[in-house]
Amino acid sequence: MIACVLIPRFQLTVAAGDRTELMQQPVALAPEPGGTQQIGEVSLSAEAFGVHPGMRLGEALARCPRLSLIPPDPAGVADFWERLLVRLESMGAAVEPERPGLVCFDVRGLLRLYGGVEGVLAATRRGLRVPARYGVAPSRFAAVAAATRARVRRPLIVPGGRKEAGDFLAPLPVALLRARPALADLPVALERLGVGTLGELAALAPAALADRFGTAGLHAHELAGGGDGALRPRPAREFLREGLELPEAASGSQLEQALGLLIDRLLARRERRGRTLRAVVLSAVLVEQGGTWREQVVFREALADPARMRIVLAPRLALMPAPAQQLRLAVERFGPHANDQPGLLDDPVAARMGRLREAIRQARAAAGPDAALRVLEVDPESRVPERRAVLTPFEG
């Protein structure tokens, strides 16, 4: 049995913060700076005007001239969502987050611990401490569908197996398939063909769907029939972050200085235990309530060298859309223990060759085996030019 926790309009709620009165009005998340001009999550009042997430900004304003836009808060959303996931993990749930505001976990391992499905849901509600909708069903897709149909204080539980899940899904609209990015375009085509519900979709022959829609059609048929793939819970994570309040709105070289300080402080944390960093998240709170900015950076190789980290991270600061009043650096993923500390008597030539080998490896991974070749002199004194040298793969 899979449980789904759904927090509707999670990103919009986090971005609105204390301004809860905004949620009573037609509001939407503004487009990301530098991204496509599409709005994010919208309030109920905005939905009443026919505005929906992903709509072009111009069309949304045409449909609802009173629509207010809230700057997105990607860093705040990521932080709060991470806190909620950690709360779920602390009660023993192996969670698979689909997107901020929607997470699934398998309840079977928790049934005896909390005394049944209701006990698990009660423990989840106590742990999360935020209003959410809960759905429990034999498959993940059915659990998400159940959560969208549930009320805040009334979880919707679909008992049984695959057949019961299929029966539950049968009267629901095919628009639910939009929850899967790979199937997002399918509902429109199905509705045009007169297939309005998941039950009608499940009644179709798989061969006919495969013929018309390919693997997406087969996948949709599987979901509509109450099946789904197994959950892939995320590995347990550690949360390590350093932040710096900037006394004045900072940009340019000031930000780079702050970044250097953050890197040093992060690497000095005892919790790092000598490990390298594989991926980090650089985020900032922008001035004048301009929201937040967030950038995930995956290093080419796990490293713990502050100078190299600074070389990689400093150019990212230029992507910030406005000056910052707070800068933060968090560890997204750790690498193996640092083992590239230079020894006292290390040969600089050997170190240089090691770096060259690594560069060649990465170039070959990106551009194929011919990315790095060397000229090998075979018969340099030959009077026939084509016999003098050949190209061979570079062996570092």
Place this chain on the structure above:
Amino acid sequence: MTGPRRLATPRRVTVSAARDGCPVTVDGRTVDAVRESWLVEDRWWSERPLRRRYWEVVTTCGRDEIVFHDLQKGRWWRQR
């Protein structure tokens, strides 16, 4: 690449030559000056002997070209 690849392999070129074998045009470009000429003979002891008359010429557009005449098969090639 499956194995070692030779560098400076000859490529076909269109050359019109005077009666003494000196190139007059290379790929349609008129030869302005002949800088050097030399003969290469090799593998004369094998079944695939090699006999080439090399010419280093400068065309009117300023290009420096090295071409050779395969004296075995009578074709012209460019080589760097």
